[in-house]
Amino acid sequence: MEKLKTDYIYRKIAGNIEKKIMDGVLKTGDKLPSVRLISQENGISISTALQSYYALESKGLIEARPQSGYYVTHCTRTLPDLVTTSQPNNWAGHEETENIIARVYSEIGKKGNIQFSLGVPAIELLPVAKLNKAIVHALREMDDSGTSYEPVEGNLRLRRQIARHSYTWGGNLKEDDIITASGCMNALANCLVSLVSKGDTIAVESPVYFGILQLAQSLGLNVLELPTNACTGIEIEALEKELKNNKIQLCLLVSNFSNPLGSTMPDEHKKKVVELMEHYNIPLIEDDLYGDVYFGAHRPKSLKTYDQSGNVLWCGSFSKTLAPGYRVGWIAPGKFKEKIIKTKLFHNISSTTLTQEAIGGFLENGRYENHLRKIRNTLHGNSLNFLRTIGESFPDDTKVTRPQGGFILWVELNKNVDAFKLYEQALKHKISIAPGRMFTLQKQYNNCVRLSYGMHWDEQVQEGLIKIGTLTKELI
Amino acid sequence: MEKLKTDYIYRKIAGNIEKKIMDGVLKTGDKLPSVRLISQENGISISTALQSYYALESKGLIEARPQSGYYVTHCTRTLPDLVTTSQPNNWAGHEETENIIARVYSEIGKKGNIQFSLGVPAIELLPVAKLNKAIVHALREMDDSGTSYEPVEGNLRLRRQIARHSYTWGGNLKEDDIITASGCMNALANCLVSLVSKGDTIAVESPVYFGILQLAQSLGLNVLELPTNACTGIEIEALEKELKNNKIQLCLLVSNFSNPLGSTMPDEHKKKVVELMEHYNIPLIEDDLYGDVYFGAHRPKSLKTYDQSGNVLWCGSFSKTLAPGYRVGWIAPGKFKEKIIKTKLFHNISSTTLTQEAIGGFLENGRYENHLRKIRNTLHGNSLNFLRTIGESFPDDTKVTRPQGGFILWVELNKNVDAFKLYEQALKHKISIAPGRMFTLQKQYNNCVRLSYGMHWDEQVQEGLIKIGTLTKELI
Structure with missing residues (x-):
C-alpha cells in the first residue's frame, strides 16, 4: 500500500510539471524548483521528489546539470494539435483500399527497415x-x-x-x-x-x-x-x-x-x-x-x-x-x-x-503490473521524443495527435501531399510508414500517415523521422 | 535403411498371421509355427521373426506358453461386421441434435468417468x-x-x-x-x-x-x-x-x-x-x-x-x-x-x-515417426481388445465396424435400443458414451453409439465395456 501511495504522489507531481512544459508555461532552459523544495512543499521524502524528476528526465523533458539542478529541455515549439473531426462520406472505394493494404503488407516484415508502420511493440519492449x-x-x-x-x-x-x-x-x-x-x-x-x-x-x-x-x-x-x-x-x-x-x-x-x-x-x-x-x-x-x-x-x-x-x-x-x-x-x-x-x-x-x-x-x-509500469514509461518517453522531432523537422502546417496512451501517432500533412507517394519515397530510404488510405474504405485521409512509436528510441529512429519530414517538404 | 527394411518385413509377417486369425483360419488355441521356422521360411534373422510375434502378442492376438511356443488367444467369435450403407433422409431435426450434443458435452470432461465418448487420445498415449x-x-x-x-x-x-x-x-x-x-x-x-x-x-x-x-x-x-x-x-x-x-x-x-x-x-x-x-x-x-x-x-x-x-x-x-x-x-x-x-x-x-x-x-x-509407431501399436491393440470384449459381452445382433486405423468404433445395437437411454444408464455407472443421434441432423442412428478406444487398456476399461453390453441387454 505504501508503495502504491508513493507511486501515486511522484506521478502526480511529474504530471503537473509535464503539463506546464507541454502548455508552454515552463520553457526550454527554465530552471526547475530544487528537489528539496519539491520535497518540503509536498510533504514528501527527498527520494520521492527525486523520483518525479527521474521520470521526467527519462522522458527527455528535463535534464540534470551538475552542481546546478534540473532544467527544461523539451522543445515546446508546438505543432498544431489535431483535434478535428473526420467527415467520412461512405463512398465505396473498397478495391483501392485493399490494394494499398496489400502493398504495405508486402513490405511490412522486411528486416533492415525502420518500422514506423507496425502496430506491435518491438521485441526490446517485451519481458522475454x-x-x-x-x-x-x-x-x-x-x-x-x-x-x-x-x-x-x-x-x-x-x-x-x-x-x-x-x-x-x-x-x-x-x-x-x-x-x-x-x-x-x-x-x-x-x-x-x-x-x-x-x-x-x-x-x-x-x-x-x-x-x-x-x-x-x-x-x-x-x-x-x-x-x-x-x-x-x-x-x-x-x-x-x-x-x-x-x-x-x-x-x-x-x-x-x-x-x-x-x-x-x-x-x-x-x-x-x-x-x-x-x-x-x-x-x-x-x-x-x-x-x-x-x-x-x-x-x-x-x-x-x-x-x-x-x-x-x-x-x-x-x-x-x-x-x-x-x-x-x-x-x-x-x-x-x-x-x-x-x-x-x-x-x-x-x-x-x-x-x-x-x-x-x-x-x-x-x-x-511491473512490466506495464516500464513499458508505459518507455512509450510515453517515445511519444514525446516523436512529437519533439516531428515538431522540429516536419513542415509547419503538419498536424499531429497527442494521444495519452498507446503506440500510435496520426499525422495530417499538407493537403497537397499524397501519403502513398510519401510511403513509396520513404521505403527507398528503408523507412516504412502506414499511409492514411489504409484506414478507410473511402477516398479519404490521402494526406495522412500513421506512425508507430512502439520501439526503442535511438538516433537511427530519430533520423528516420527527420527523413520523413524532409521527404514531406519535397512533396509539397 | 536397414531398420526400415526390417520394420517392413516383421510387420508384413505379423500382418499375414493377424489376417488369418481375423478370418478364422487360425483359431483360439491353435499353435503357431516356431520362431526358427518363421526365420528360415522368410530368410530373416531370429530376432526379426521374434519381433513379429512380439507385435502380435502386444495386440493380445497370441500368447507365449513357456517351453511350448506361441498360441492364438484372440477370440474369433465374430460379431456381424458393419458394412451397411447409411440412408440419410435429410429431414431437419436440428434442434433435437443440438440438445443431445449439449447434454453429452455437459458431462464430457467429468473426471472419474470412463471416457468412451471422447475423440481425443488420453494423456498416457502422448509423448509429454x-x-x-x-x-x-x-x-x-x-x-x-x-x-x-x-x-x-x-x-x-x-x-x-x-x-x-x-x-x-x-x-x-x-x-x-x-x-x-x-x-x-x-x-x-x-x-x-x-x-x-x-x-x-x-x-x-x-x-x-x-x-x-x-x-x-x-x-x-x-x-x-x-x-x-x-x-x-x-x-x-x-x-x-x-x-x-x-x-x-x-x-x-x-x-x-x-x-x-x-x-x-x-x-x-x-x-x-x-x-x-x-x-x-x-x-x-x-x-x-x-x-x-x-x-x-x-x-x-x-x-x-x-x-x-x-x-x-x-x-x-x-x-x-x-x-x-x-x-x-x-x-x-x-x-x-x-x-x-x-x-x-x-x-x-x-x-x-x-x-x-x-x-x-x-x-x-x-x-x-517414432511416436507414431508406438501410438499406432497401442491403438491397434486397443481396437482388438475392444472388438474381443464387445464380441464376448454384447448381444448377438450387435454390429460393429472394424476400422483399420484411428480411434473409434461405431456400434449398431438392436433396433429397439434407444442409445440415448443407454447413454443415461451408462452415465449412472460413470461410463460416458456418444449416442448416434449426435452425428446427424436427422432422426437417425437412434440405436447406434460411438466408442473411442484412445486410452490405456486396463481392467477398468474392460469392465466398463462389459457393463455397456449388460445395460444394452437390459434395454432390449
Whole structure:
C-alpha cells in the first residue's frame, strides 16, 4: 500500500510539471524548483521528489546539470494539435483500399527497415526472459504440461487474473464473465460471427484499424464509417442518427487510445454510448486493446464500466503488452456469453493451453503490473521524443495527435501531399510508414500517415523521422 | 535403411498371421509355427521373426506358453461386421441434435468417468516429456523465444516438415503449399469461411462428426448428408447425383478412418471423387485428421494424392497424435491459397508461435515417426481388445465396424435400443458414451453409439465395456 501511495504522489507531481512544459508555461532552459523544495512543499521524502524528476528526465523533458539542478529541455515549439473531426462520406472505394493494404503488407516484415508502420511493440519492449520462465513453470506445474484441451471458456487461472485486473477500470468481472480468444482480432472475429451475418451493417470509427475493415468484408458485412474526433472518439450524434434510422445491426468501437487516431472517449461519452446502444438494443463490441498502456495517473475506464445490461462485449489481448506470438486475448461477452462460447467451440475447440497458463501465472505473480509500469514509461518517453522531432523537422502546417496512451501517432500533412507517394519515397530510404488510405474504405485521409512509436528510441529512429519530414517538404 | 527394411518385413509377417486369425483360419488355441521356422521360411534373422510375434502378442492376438511356443488367444467369435450403407433422409431435426450434443458435452470432461465418448487420445498415449523438451528447446533457439507473430502462413520449420511428411501418402508438397491453423477444426472453419457463405449447401458423410455439423450451422450453411458405407465411405453415385443437379457448393469428406464410421475410401474412390469435384468445379475439403494412425503396413493415400488442379484443400492436425492443447493444424489449400491466407489473417493474424516451432523441431528430429509407431501399436491393440470384449459381452445382433486405423468404433445395437437411454444408464455407472443421434441432423442412428478406444487398456476399461453390453441387454 505504501508503495502504491508513493507511486501515486511522484506521478502526480511529474504530471503537473509535464503539463506546464507541454502548455508552454515552463520553457526550454527554465530552471526547475530544487528537489528539496519539491520535497518540503509536498510533504514528501527527498527520494520521492527525486523520483518525479527521474521520470521526467527519462522522458527527455528535463535534464540534470551538475552542481546546478534540473532544467527544461523539451522543445515546446508546438505543432498544431489535431483535434478535428473526420467527415467520412461512405463512398465505396473498397478495391483501392485493399490494394494499398496489400502493398504495405508486402513490405511490412522486411528486416533492415525502420518500422514506423507496425502496430506491435518491438521485441526490446517485451519481458522475454520472464515470459520464458513463466512457460517453463507452466510446463512443470500442469499435470498434462499443457498438452490437453482447455475448457472452451479458456484457462481458469488466466480468466481469474483478467477478471481481477478489471478493477483497474472500475470493472467488477468474475472468472465466469471471461472467455479467452487467440488474440484480440480473433476475439472480434468471434463476436462478429456470433452476432451478425452477411448483408448486415456495422458502425465503426473513421479512420479505423484496417484489420477491422478486412474482417468485416471477409464476413460480407457492410461497414458504416462514422465521424470521429481525434481527441474524443466517435461523434455520438452521428451514431444516434444511424440508430434512429435503424441502419445498423452492431457497433464496434476502440474506446481507449484508438488505432489510428489515438482518441479516448471521455467518461460521459462512454456512458452515453452504452446507454444509447442499450436503448436501441444493438450489441456494442468494445476493442480495448490499448487501455493498459496509459500515460496518465490512472487507466481510463472502459465502455464495459458503464454496462448495466450485458450489452457490451469487452475485448482485449496481451499482444500489445506481453507477447503477440502467444495469441492470447479475451472477451467479456455479457449477455451474449452462450453464443460466444458456441462460436469458439465450433471454430477453434479451444485456445492454446500453455501460453494461456503462462500468462495467467505472469499476472498472478504481479509481473504484469511491473512490466506495464516500464513499458508505459518507455512509450510515453517515445511519444514525446516523436512529437519533439516531428515538431522540429516536419513542415509547419503538419498536424499531429497527442494521444495519452498507446503506440500510435496520426499525422495530417499538407493537403497537397499524397501519403502513398510519401510511403513509396520513404521505403527507398528503408523507412516504412502506414499511409492514411489504409484506414478507410473511402477516398479519404490521402494526406495522412500513421506512425508507430512502439520501439526503442535511438538516433537511427530519430533520423528516420527527420527523413520523413524532409521527404514531406519535397512533396509539397 | 536397414531398420526400415526390417520394420517392413516383421510387420508384413505379423500382418499375414493377424489376417488369418481375423478370418478364422487360425483359431483360439491353435499353435503357431516356431520362431526358427518363421526365420528360415522368410530368410530373416531370429530376432526379426521374434519381433513379429512380439507385435502380435502386444495386440493380445497370441500368447507365449513357456517351453511350448506361441498360441492364438484372440477370440474369433465374430460379431456381424458393419458394412451397411447409411440412408440419410435429410429431414431437419436440428434442434433435437443440438440438445443431445449439449447434454453429452455437459458431462464430457467429468473426471472419474470412463471416457468412451471422447475423440481425443488420453494423456498416457502422448509423448509429454519429449514435447516439453521440444518447447524448452524452441524457447532457447528462437531469437524472440516465440513472443513475436509468425508470418501469416505459419512457422516455416513446421510447414517444411508437414510438406516433407507428405511423402508418406504419395504427396509432393512444398513448404509454400502449407498454411498452418489452430487445430483441424480451425482449418475447416477457415476453409468454409473462405469458400462458402450463408445459404450455401455443403455435402458431407452420414453419420458425420458433430463438430462439422455445428460449424456449418454456425455459418448459416445447409448440410446435405449423403449415404455412406461403413467400409468405403461416401457413396460416389449419390454425390454425383447432387453435383449433376447443381445442389451443392462444397463437399467436405473425412477420407481416412473417418469419425464416427471408421471408413476409409479405397484408392479408386478417392481418385474418382477428386475427378468428379474437379469436373463440376466444386471445392473439396479433405479432413485427413486420422490418416497417420493406420494399423496396416502403409499410410493410406489422401484425396490430395490425386489432386491435379489444386481443387482439394487437405486439412490435418497434431491434436490426435501429439498434443490437442497445442492447437496446431494445417491446410494445403491448393488453388485457394490466397483466400485461405486472407481469412487466417483477418480472423487470427497468426497462430501460436511457440507450439508450432516445438512441433516443427519434434518432426525434424524424427521423434514424430517414432511416436507414431508406438501410438499406432497401442491403438491397434486397443481396437482388438475392444472388438474381443464387445464380441464376448454384447448381444448377438450387435454390429460393429472394424476400422483399420484411428480411434473409434461405431456400434449398431438392436433396433429397439434407444442409445440415448443407454447413454443415461451408462452415465449412472460413470461410463460416458456418444449416442448416434449426435452425428446427424436427422432422426437417425437412434440405436447406434460411438466408442473411442484412445486410452490405456486396463481392467477398468474392460469392465466398463462389459457393463455397456449388460445395460444394452437390459434395454432390449
